Amino acid sequence: MNYIIPKYFINKFEIKDTPKIFKIKYLTGNKYSVVLFGIIIKLDIDKIVTNFSNNHLYLKNMDEVKKYDEFLNMNIKDYKSFIIDDQYIEVHDKIINENNIYLNIKYVQKTGFLNIPVISIYNG
Secondary structure: OOOEOOOOOHHHEEEEEOOOEEEEEEOOOOOOOOOEEOEEEEEOEEEEEEEOOEEEEEEOOOHHHHHHHHHHHHHOOOEOOOEEOOOEEEEOOOOOOOOOEEEEEEEEEEOOOOEEEEEEEEEO
């Protein structure tokens, strides 16, 4: 898998429109010498609320996650945010270790009306 952990790279991301998905690419210079897909962000969890099979992740600081969500919203028409009510992120993955959680924004899936980000959680 090719992923990058962003810090100050938002201006180097590019959205590639394909027939079924929007790929998130990391641009290295004028051409792709190494192709990196997706965005991984380390989360600083404040609390986790479990609602049936869903986990609501409340973060201590939502600013960095919002920055990447806003970037996708600006570049993809009819984008559906993965941040619920500006308060939490809803995931279906099982949480094993609350201290080392990474959010993986793999790509954005095209559907009939909305373009929905495909996300998952990795426990470090």
